[in-house]
Amino acid sequence: METLVPLPVGFRAAGVACGLKSDPSKLDLALFAADRPSTAAGVFTANLVCGAPVKVSRSRLPRTTARAVIVNSGNANACTGTRGDDDARWMTAEVAQRLDCSPEDVLVCSTGVIGRFLPREKLAVGIPAVAGRLASSPESFRDAATAMMTTDTFPKLATRSRQVGTTEVRVSGVAKGAAMIAPNMATMLSVIMTDAALDQRQADSILRHAVERSFNSISVDGHMSTSDTVLLLASNARDAAQLGVGGPIAIQEMVDEVAAELAQAIIRDAEGADHFITLEVRGTRAREDAMRIARAVADSPLVKTAIAGGDPNWGRIVSAAGYAGVLFQEENLSLKVNGVLLYKSGMPTDFDAKSLSQGLRTNRDVLIELELSLGSHAVRFWTSDLTAEYIRLNADYTT
């Protein structure tokens, strides 16, 4: 994955180490700043147990005057009660003081250990430091992406640039996440920025559309974090007149692409995973039905271990579809794995299991296609397999 990508016009970024992680040399504090008031929208975890930063940022969005996003790793500031809420607000106030703006114009994300209070004394040094290093260079952007990482093995950045109307528009984003898998760690976070002009309603609708088809269409272990957050900031450097009537659609496409690339990078970085699985579910009466089936298949440990073992065990896939809560008959269902038809309209087929198994063992990418004959809706969903390495990473840890 390319790590040196440009920021959109009107944004600066930085990442520093302030000692929140056990290895003090590791970057752990990221700042994204808009030079002028920006339009901002957010999508957050649906978990009722959510981190203080989620509560604080959610209460401030959508807005048209956002100036910054401060992100720390090493501590999730979740399950920390009212003291945690105070700490999250304090972080935004510290940033606001450096950027000469209102604290309400600063958003905050935290990821890391749950249930420990934030060490203010470290952040009191880190926040001025990260604000002092803000720059528009790809290197600063990469540092910010790196400072968000917890168990990620690489920083995740994506960018698109396209001619829209009479101007060039850029969308760039960062994400962190390798599933809520590591010791007390959690969370996927993403910040996506564009220089295009968007009003509050547009930013919100574009972000929701993109998230539904990216971060909400991936699963590693089915465990919803307390801190998941995706933010979209529009600096409005390219104004609506320049963008023309096709502007919103073009920007939607770019945000969709950047979000999908970042979401897929999270699955590619899923800890312990040997396979990158793409699930296509088609032919349902509603999009939500296809999502339910995709999610049931993706979250089944039996499907995930079968893929890990290179076993084209279609009974596990078909039976997971059967308990997804979507009404269908077995005769409505067909299944392909890597293009090979294994189950056709409710009946097993005669396929070459050896050759299919061989393909699963030698290729990292797996395509599972479930076809129903009920309607015209479809989804694409990404997940990883389940390996002994996942267990090792998640079990061999002591609080």
Next chain:
Amino acid sequence: METLVPLPVGFRAAGVACGLKSDPSKLDLALFAADRPSTAAGVFTANLVCGAPVKVSRSRLPRTTARAVIVNSGNANACTGTRGDDDARWMTAEVAQRLDCSPEDVLVCSTGVIGRFLPREKLAVGIPAVAGRLASSPESFRDAATAMMTTDTFPKLATRSRQVGTTEVRVSGVAKGAAMIAPNMATMLSVIMTDAALDQRQADSILRHAVERSFNSISVDGHMSTSDTVLLLASNARDAAQLGVGGPIAIQEMVDEVAAELAQAIIRDAEGADHFITLEVRGTRAREDAMRIARAVADSPLVKTAIAGGDPNWGRIVSAAGYAGVLFQEENLSLKVNGVLLYKSGMPTDFDAKSLSQGLRTNRDVLIELELSLGSHAVRFWTSDLTAEYIRLNADYTT
């Protein structure tokens, strides 16, 4: 677990090997027979993709004239289309011919590989053989329980006997299941028998109550099988006049106890598991809310790996409760693990993590208590941890 337990009056059982399993010496065909027409009720998988035996047995229940249950392992007869339906009905007809009853009075269960047709030629030899061996001895009962096993490491039997009214009543049951975990294998099956008189409505209601608190309150991997079946047969050897007015309640208690013991045996036999986890969720507004929370916690791979690693990682438990779909505030929630309070009314406590971790590493049994302060409903739920051995068992297999 005791394997030599008596059958209730009026029942006989047998188990034989007829070559359905790859090891031809292993018992794979079980028959339970009632000497006279019996009351029977059943509870079946909610999976829309269900085995042919589920369809056939479900269509015949509840009834008052049941005479037998034929159970084979080694082949699930699921995802086998109309030919599978014919095969399942044929099995009951073969049994009916031996017992001189109507095929509709015979119930059928199959467990094993999904998607392969039943080998009629083997069953055509096996069914007369198993019918010829029917006996009321504990040894025959144990053989029948053994013939139902797939990846189980021990046969699962439980019995209760109690004075009810003026007579002695017995409830005895068998179960198979070690989670839907092994290669193409699946399923939990259970047959529970009593010599007490029950009418159709009583049998149905007693069975549903017991299943809700036993087989529906366990989870190994959250993967619902295509063939899950629990049957209750009442031989009516002890008549209603003997049982008195307290009869139904006493029988409900015994069936509850036998079902719970069998369900817990499945969890104790969960493949690869190092810990037997009891989850108690209390203080919800409805029983269903407590079940949802228990199920979300039990099915989280992060919770299961934490327990496997001896890590009292309460953030994972609390966050799983948060996404269960039950409305509560963090302040409503408290958590104990093995009696130690880790999270109190939404705030972390100061606990001795080393000693708790030590206890988790040395004891097989774990008690997780989640207390909400919203109502008076509660459930008890059993699950296993998730170990590298589970992955090995489920991945290192080739179709």
